[in-house]
Amino acid sequence: MPRPRVLLPLLASALTSVLVLAGCGGVSPGTSKDRPVVLTTFTVLQDMAQNVAGDHLTVRSITKPGAEIHGYEPTPGDVAKASEADLILDNGLNLELWFSQFVESADVPHVVVSEGIEPMDITGDAYAGKPNPHAWMSPTNAQVYVDNMVTAFSDLDPDHAADYAARGAAYKAQLQGVQDDLVSELSALPENQRALVTCEGAFSYLARDAGLTEHYIWPVNAEQQATPQQISAVIDTVRAEGIPAVFCESTVSDAPMQQVVGATGARFGGTLYVDSLSASDGPVPTYLDLLRHDADTIVAGLTGGAA
Structure with missing residues (x-):
């Protein structure tokens, strides 16, 4: 409680x-x-x-x-x-x-x-x-x-x-x-693949720097849960733009994004980290690890490769 x-x-x-x-x-x-x-x-x-x-x-x-x-x-x-x-x-x-x-x-x-x-x-x-x-x-x-x-x-x-x-x-x-590595790896992507779809709107700054268009289900984790209207809007965007992969953050449930995956056929590209590091034995024990993990996961998800 x-x-x-x-x-x-x-x-x-x-x-x-x-x-x-x-x-x-x-x-x-x-x-x-x-x-x-x-x-x-x-x-x-x-x-x-x-x-x-x-x-x-x-x-x-x-x-x-x-x-x-x-x-x-x-x-x-x-x-x-x-x-x-x-x-x-x-x-x-x-x-x-x-x-x-x-x-x-x-x-x-x-x-x-x-x-x-x-x-x-x-x-x-x-x-x-x-x-x-x-x-x-x-x-x-x-x-x-x-x-x-x-x-x-x-x-x-x-x-x-x-x-x-x-x-x-x-x-x-x-x-x-x-x-530099993130911008270089994303530079060759086709236009429809240069889109970052996440659960929370936490990637505006990263998307701007990397030349990606940002889409998300809800703006801020603390203020909203996913509504049917929000999920439907993202489904429409993914379908209309042919976006190949979608993502969600580590501190929230990815269930709403899995609904987008089921409705569109887009891949679930993986889990991204934003608000918190992992424990020392986890995937992102440092901030540099967090940035590299997210960059690698985004690139692999959008290109169809393995992170």
């Missing part, structure tokens, strides 16, 4: 109390006895931040691998995590509305890592003017995230600023490599 929404203000109040007590004595994070603690809202940001931080910072995530980020409900244990942080990183773009009260109550530096990115709007009248939060799904945008992390970590720990800059530059080169 979902936790009552009234829990959020209570948790925020508890967080304020914890932070006040933490400031009254003892060893605070970031002293010579402890590395500074960076808290992120989900596992993708945690892994990106760890690549920039190296061994100089301890990076933690509020949510665990496999978690659905949009509708996450904070727990009392999250209060303790926030109280230990020296810096909080979140995505912004309305992704972590559940965490806003923590950020507002905590006397901890806070950085929105999507700052500086030109957001794409979620399509549809119900979402007019609302940004699509999944900016990290563009390897190009991800490099802006890295720059913001380098700046934030250098401010937090100036003694290691040169290391953060060097690690950030190396990581950005890897991200650009994924982007």
Whole structure:
């Protein structure tokens, strides 16, 4: 059963109390006895931040691998995590509305890592003017995230600023490599195969960068379940455009997309990862693995190859 929404203000109040007590004595994070603690809202940001931080910072995530980020409900244990942080990183773009009260109550530096990115709007009248939060799904945008992390970590720990800059530059080169490979592999596809059909509209930035047309069943995981009208609209699109394959994300059921497969004869191209990494023994234990997995799965699905 979902936790009552009234829990959020209570948790925020508890967080304020914890932070006040933490400031009254003892060893605070970031002293010579402890590395500074960076808290992120989900596992993708945690892994990106760890690549920039190296061994100089301890990076933690509020949510665990496999978690659905949009509708996450904070727990009392999250209060303790926030109280230990020296810096909080979140995505912004309305992704972590559940965490806003923590950020507002905590006397901890806070950085929105999507700052500086030109957001794409979620399509549809119900979402007019609302940004699509999944900016990290563009390897190009991800490099802006890295720059913001380098700046934030250098401010937090100036003694290691040169290391953060060097690690950030190396990581950005890897991200650009994924982007270049994806564009190259998709460039030869016929027009009708240059379409990405998914359950959630989480791939707007990736589709834009890769020259793909995006279609989806529902705009945002947290706000809608699939309706017959939404499924019917995607079926019509797949049939009309002769789209060869469709996909779904790891954190939701693919049953609605399987209805599209059954009605159109399109292949189910595979599972894509967006909001969360897998466990360490899973298919996408790192953010670079996530990008490469999704790129390979999309290319294989649309070309009829094997991922």
